[in-house]
Amino acid sequence: MINFFKKKENKNNNNNNKPKLHLSNKFPWISNLDKNFVKLSNQDINIRINEINNLRDYFNTSKGSNQLLNLKNSLVQSGYPENAAQLEIDFFLELFDEVTIQNLLFNDAAGLHLHFDNGNFKQKIKINKEFGLIRTSIGKVFIVGSSNTLLPVLTSMFLSYIAGNNTVVQLSSLHANCIPDFIENLPFEGVNHIHFTKLYREKEEDLLLIENLIANLNWNVINVWGGNDSLDFYNKIISKNTYRPRIINMEPLTGALIMQQDYFEKNLNINIENLSSSIRVMGQQLCSSPTIGFLINYNLDESIDNIFENLILDIEQNYIPSSSDESNSIKLDRMINIARDKGSKVYTSSKYSNNICIIISENQSAFNEYNSSHLLNIHERRNFIEIVCVDNFSAIHQIINNLFENFSYKDTKKIQTLLSFGDKSFDLEVHQLASLIGAYRIIDSNYVLRRHPMEFFDNYNLFSEFTNLISVVGSKVDNL
Amino acid sequence: MNNRPFDGNGIPSDLNESSSHLYNDEYFQLLKKTLTTNNVVNNSREETKNLQKSLLYPYLEFFIRNDKNDFYKKLFFNRGIAKDQNGSLKDNLELVDLIKLRVHSDDLRADGQQQRLIHQDIDKEEGMSFMSSGTTVGTNGPVNVFRSNISLSLSRLTNGNLIDWSIGKKVNEGETLFHMAPEMTNFLAFAAIGSDFLRDRGLGVRFGAKVNKGPADSTIWQRLGPDIKQMKSFFKDNNPTKYFIASGVGLYKMFMEPKGIKKLMMKLALSAPPVYLGDNGVLMIGGGLKRLPSSITSLDQIVKNTGDFILAGDNKNAPPAPVIDMLGLTESLNVFIGVPTDPHSDDPWIKFPHPLTYTALLKSPFDLTPVENPKEGEEYLLFYVNLMTLDYVEAIIPGDFVKASKDMDSINTALGKRNISQNGFIYSRRAEQSEGFKIREGCG
Numbered sequence: 001m002i003n004f005f006k007k008k009e010n011k012n013n014n015n016n017n018k019p020k021l022h023l024s025n026k027f028p029w030i031s032n033l034d035k036n037f038v039k040l041s042n043q044d045i046n047i048r049i050n051e052i053n054n055l056r057d058y059f060n061t062s063k064g065s066n067q068l069l070n071l072k073n074s075l076v077q078s079g080y081p082e083n084a085a086q087l088e089i090d091f092f093l094e095l096f097d098e099v100t101i102q103n104l105l106f107n108d109a110a111g112l113h114l115h116f117d118n119g120n121f122k123q124k125i126k127i128n129k130e131f132g133l134i135r136t137s138i139g140k141v142f143i144v145g146s147s148n149t150l151l152p153v154l155t156s157m158f159l160s161y162i163a164g165n166n167t168v169v170q171l172s173s174l175h176a177n178c179i180p181d182f183i184e185n186l187p188f189e190g191v192n193h194i195h196f197t198k199l200y201r202e203k204e205e206d207l208l209l210i211e212n213l214i215a216n217l218n219w220n221v222i223n224v225w226g227g228n229d230s231l232d233f234y235n236k237i238i239s240k241n242t243y244r245p246r247i248i249n250m251e252p253l254t255g256a257l258i259m260q261q262d263y264f265e266k267n268l269n270i271n272i273e274n275l276s277s278s279i280r281v282m283g284q285q286l287c288s289s290p291t292i293g294f295l296i297n298y299n300l301d302e303s304i305d306n307i308f309e310n311l312i313l314d315i316e317q318n319y320i321p322s323s324s325d326e327s328n329s330i331k332l333d334r335m336i337n338i339a340r341d342k343g344s345k346v347y348t349s350s351k352y353s354n355n356i357c358i359i360i361s362e363n364q365s366a367f368n369e370y371n372s373s374h375l376l377n378i379h380e381r382r383n384f385i386e387i388v389c390v391d392n393f394s395a396i397h398q399i400i401n402n403l404f405e406n407f408s409y410k411d412t413k414k415i416q417t418l419l420s421f422g423d424k425s426f427d428l429e430v431h432q433l434a435s436l437i438g439a440y441r442i443i444d445s446n447y448v449l450r451r452h453p454m455e456f457f458d459n460y461n462l463f464s465e466f467t468n469l470i471s472v473v474g475s476k477v478d479n480l
Numbered sequence: 481m482n483n484r485p486f487d488g489n490g491i492p493s494d495l496n497e498s499s500s501h502l503y504n505d506e507y508f509q510l511l512k513k514t515l516t517t518n519n520v521v522n523n524s525r526e527e528t529k530n531l532q533k534s535l536l537y538p539y540l541e542f543f544i545r546n547d548k549n550d551f552y553k554k555l556f557f558n559r560g561i562a563k564d565q566n567g568s569l570k571d572n573l574e575l576v577d578l579i580k581l582r583v584h585s586d587d588l589r590a591d592g593q594q595q596r597l598i599h600q601d602i603d604k605e606e607g608m609s610f611m612s613s614g615t616t617v618g619t620n621g622p623v624n625v626f627r628s629n630i631s632l633s634l635s636r637l638t639n640g641n642l643i644d645w646s647i648g649k650k651v652n653e654g655e656t657l658f659h660m661a662p663e664m665t666n667f668l669a670f671a672a673i674g675s676d677f678l679r680d681r682g683l684g685v686r687f688g689a690k691v692n693k694g695p696a697d698s699t700i701w702q703r704l705g706p707d708i709k710q711m712k713s714f715f716k717d718n719n720p721t722k723y724f725i726a727s728g729v730g731l732y733k734m735f736m737e738p739k740g741i742k743k744l745m746m747k748l749a750l751s752a753p754p755v756y757l758g759d760n761g762v763l764m765i766g767g768g769l770k771r772l773p774s775s776i777t778s779l780d781q782i783v784k785n786t787g788d789f790i791l792a793g794d795n796k797n798a799p800p801a802p803v804i805d806m807l808g809l810t811e812s813l814n815v816f817i818g819v820p821t822d823p824h825s826d827d828p829w830i831k832f833p834h835p836l837t838y839t840a841l842l843k844s845p846f847d848l849t850p851v852e853n854p855k856e857g858e859e860y861l862l863f864y865v866n867l868m869t870l871d872y873v874e875a876i877i878p879g880d881f882v883k884a885s886k887d888m889d890s891i892n893t894a895l896g897k898r899n900i901s902q903n904g905f906i907y908s909r910r911a912e913q914s915e916g917f918k919i920r921e922g923c924g
Contacts, residue, residue, distance in 0.1 A: 324846065325912075326845045326911040326912050327845075327879070327911050327912065329844075329845035329846045330584055330586070330845050330877070330879055330911055331586075333582075333584065333845075333848060333877075334584050334586065334587060337559075337582070337584075337587075340558045340559055341554075341555060341558050341559075342558075343554075343558060352847075353846065353847040353848065353849065354846070354847075354848070355846060355847075371620070373586065373589065373620040
């Protein structure tokens with residue numbers, strides 16, 4: 001009996017080994033991962049921080065700025081709207097700003113400020129006489145990028161490298177070539193520790209390789225940025241990984257706008273500009289993009305027409321056409337007709353017709369009773385927002401609780417961001433609402449696309465997640 | 481003879497319109513008078529515009545007067561053509577304002593039409609429901625449209641106007657073969673309305689297909705087979721006026737698909753091809769390209785290939801029968817009719833609406849604004865309003881792209897010159913689902 005099980009065990013082990021051998025042929029860097037880990041682990045983290053600081057200077061050289069220009073052109077060629085590509089580049093450069101790096105690595109909110117030592121990162125710290133910490137690299141990190149925006153995957157990648165990890169990146173097919181070309185040509189040691197799979201999930205022949213790569217290597221952290229389909233796909237594979245890596249899922253989320261009418265009207269022009277940009281930025285496709293709104297203390301008279309007609313005009317002035325689908329445009333018109341027939345106020349653009357649309361409904365959404373054959377998903381909508389006029393915050397809570405049953409929000413997990421246009425007492429209620437619905441952010445319009453460096457990413461501090469924290473206790477603290 | 485081939489299927493021959501509660505309605509009486517005084521298809525384009533304009537308020541008021549649960553009173557207000565929810569229409573409405581009442585075909589799928597119907601209880605209202613084939617994926621069922629007998633009685637007049645105009649004479653004699661099964665007249669609008677009209681005009685009607693027995697879970701389309709006996713009797717009939725009404729698929733399966741021994745067997749069974757339609761014979765076709773091989777990209781390919789087998793005469797030296805192509809939609813009480821065309825001609829197949837079908841070409845699915853002066857050959861989205869449909873506001877965007885035709889007052893056809901009462905269009909394609917740039921799949 002014992003022998004039988006032994007044989008079976010060996011057989012299983014052999015099976016596990018096969019894909020690894022195959023993977024090493026495809027990805028030569030696999031065989032060096034453990035060796036490199038030792039190297040990175042022994043290296044002072046400040047060397048890597050300096051490297052990143054030096055990249056800031058590099059991007060100011062003609063070679064560096066040419067490289068950025070090539071990246072932008074590649075993004076545009078792959079289908080990115082030009083302004084979106086430029087925004088990505090601008091925000092990518094902010095990542096290398098000295099203050100940003102300081103905030104990311106010594107984030108008070110995450111307790112990382114304890115590692116601050118005269119401008120350097122001190123890995124070993126004494127908290128008190130009996131307790132200390134050593135923050136080290138964690139080992140192997142696998143990051144999956146999404147296709148909507150580059151910034152999150154790039155932020156994860158650089159933080160993982162600074163933390164001292166071997167980092168492997170699986171990108172969306174939109175970025176599968178341009179990002180590796182860009183990173184691999186940067187003048188820093190990270191190019192030897194950041195690897196790209198260059199595999200396409202859409203390709204049948206790559207699927208098995210992706211599965212082998214994720215399921216069979218002893219990853220320490222797997223960080224997935226993606227939509228529902230993508231998360232389902234990767235998490236199914238991750239569940240087969242017997243090393244049980246730490247999983248950081250960045251779920252598909254969305255934003256909600258909360259408006260206090262009299263507050264909004266006090267600074268009407270500025271607020272219109274700010275709300276307009278919040279709706280437009282990145283094609284309204286960010287987890288923080290407002291896709292539904294709520295108006296409190298409302299007055300459905302001419303003043304409301306004034307707000308939304310001017311908002312339409314501002315969006316019109318900054319309108320960038322996106323490639324859209326004929327049948328989706330017909331569905332959009334059907335949605336708008338539903339809203340009109342339900343008695344909602346509908347504002348559309350005289351210049352761009354339904355392509356800019358604001359719907360004002362009273363008490364509840366006009367779309368509650370409709371399904372996929374009538375509605376567009378939020379991912380298929382641009383410059384479109386329904387704002388529900390409600391009497392109080394309890395009504396908002398109730399609507400948001402039921403929101404994800406609506407087809408338009410299918411595959412979206414929850415409200416990530418509350419974009420507030422309100423005064424202090426209003427915001428106090430926004431705080432309470434955020435707590436009830438489990439939102440992660442309350443922002444003004446400057447932070448729809450932008451993240452504050454001290455922010456947690458959907459409750460995760462990525463730098464902390466990419467490190468291993470060793471507690472040193474008792475008399476051992478003396479030896480730190 | 482006339483009723484036998486229907487075998488109890490389809491639209492009843494006696495529509496008993498006077499029993500409808502709408503019979504005495506002033507708008508119905510106005511339409512009836514308009515349609516029986518003379519053939520409005522002979523109107524000039526200006527006269528048609530004036531006629532449509534004169535019907536605009538009576539048409540809208542008809543729905544306010546006969547409203548069910550205030551549906552239209554609210555709709556007209558919400559869509560911006562009424563001053564209030566009590567049915568006070570705005571002043572100075574124009575025909576282009578009808579675009580505000582648009583219904584997309586997809587809104588008529590499943591029970592979508594129900595709320596729009598003016599009838600209190602359609603089970604009590606005499607009429608029939610017509611359905612599309614329901615083959616479009618990602619929808620919640622076929623387009624399903626109820627038509628009351630009183631609306632169908634108007635369709636006999638309007639579709640009659642169109643066919644008389646296209647053929648160039650009052651169609652009231654001859655034989656017809658519908659290349660479909662009589663059971664299909666129970667739900668297929670084109671089959672039901674076309675055959676009903678021809679029977680009503682006194683023509684002999686035959687059906688060239690039948691529904692065979694088959695597994696319980698099979699569809700009527702899967703059990704459809706030829707009715708050789710009916711076809712043969714039509715082909716043998718010596719009447720000098722025969723109308724052969726077929727779909728592109730029917731013609732393909734009969735004349736293009738059979739090869740070798742199959743072709744020989746077809747010839748033995750039917751004594752055709754060639755098909756002799758008599759000196760006044762016409763081939764009428766309709767339908768799309770569904771169920772045709774991918775090598776067939778337009779119906780005129782089929783017509784060109786079969787033209788020499790379907791002849792207007794009684795011998796092999798007779799010329800090819802002229803072809804009239806029709807666009808029939810479940811969601812339209814009227815067809816859009818073509819003019820007689822030589823099957824070998826390269827002339828575009830222009831479809832013409834009835835003068836009571838207000839037609840507008842819209843810029844695009846992204847901008848549904850009616851275009852005032854469409855440019856010849858450019859593609860637009862079709863929109864029409866059937867002013868003679870009484871059951872609901874039939875203001876439809878069917879999701880079809882058409883190309884604008886040349887501005888003209890008359891057109892030369894294979895059977896002579898025809899007056900143009902309203903600009904026609906050339907069918908182009910269905911709206912497509914293309915993969916745009918998807919900037920979003922996840923988070924950030």
